[in-house]
Amino acid sequence: MRHYIIALIAICHREALRFFGQRARMIAALVRPLMWLFVFAAGFRAALGLSITPPYETYISYETYIVPGLCAMILLFNGMQSSLSLVMDREMGTMRLLLTAPLPRWWLLSCKLVAGAVISVLQAVVFLAICALYGIRFAPMGYVAALPAMFLCALMVGALGIALSSTIRSLENFAGVMNFVIFPMFFLSTALYPLWKMAEASELLWWICALNPFSHGVETIRFALYLKADPVDWAITVAAVAVFMALALWGYDPGKRTMGRKG
Secondary structure (H helix, E strand, C coil), X not given: CHHHHHHHHHHHHHHHHHHHCCHHHHXXXXXXXXXXXXXXXXXXXXXXXXXXXXXXXXXXXXXXXXXXXHHHHHHHHHHHHHHHHHHHHHHHCHHHHHHCCCCXXXXXXXXXXXXXXXXXXXXHHHHHHHHHHHCCCCXXXXXXXXXXHHHHHHHHHHHHHHHHHCCCCCHXXXXXXXXXXXXXXXXXXXXXXXXXXXXXXXXXHHHHHHHCHHHHHHHHHHHXXXXXXXXXXXXXXXXXXXXXXXXXXXXXXXXXXXXXXXX
C-alpha cells in the first residue's frame, strides 16, 4: 500500500509542477469562461428567458445560470489537455517508463486521472472566486457541496480524454479529435441553455442533450451549489466515469496491441 500511495503522490506532484510551471495554461483556462460570463452573457440575457425550474426557486439572471456550466467547461478543457500530455509523454518515452513501473496499470492511470481532476477543480474554484467578486455568489456551504460534484465531473471528462488518448498516436491527430469531442459535448448540453429551451427548438436536440453525460455532470454541479442533489444525475455521471475508465484501461492494455499485431 505504501508504494501505491507514493505513486499517487509522485504523479500528483508531477502534474502540479507541470501546471504551475505553465502560467499561460491557467490564464487560458480562465479566459474562455470569463468571456462567456462577461461578454456573451450580456448579449444572451435579453434573448433568453429562464423559467423557475429546479434547483432554482425564483427567477435568476442568465449569468447566474451559466456559472455551473462554465465551471464544467473548465473541467472539460483541462481534462482533455491533461490527456494531451499523455500523448506527449508517449512520444517522449516518459509514458513507457510510467506504465512499466511495478504497479498495476489501472492504478497508474487512475493516479493520472485523479491528479488531472484535482488540478481542474482548483481552476474551477478560482473561477468561482472571480464570479463572487463579480457579484454572482452562492451559499457558503454550496461551495463546499460543489467540490465533490466538480471532482466527479472532472473524473468523467478526464477518463474520456484518457480513453481517447489511447487511440491517438500523434499530437496533431489528438488536437483534431479534441475539437470533434469538446465542442459537441459542451454545446449539446445544459451548460449554456436549459433543457426545456432545447425542447422548444428541436426534439432531437432535446434527446441529444438529455443523453449527453456531460449534461448530467453540469447538473450535479448546479444542484450542489444550491445544496440539492438529483440522484439520476449522480448515477449517470458515476456510470459514465466507470465506462470511460474501462475503455481507457482496455485501450492501454498491452495484450490488446499484441493480439492486434498477431491478427
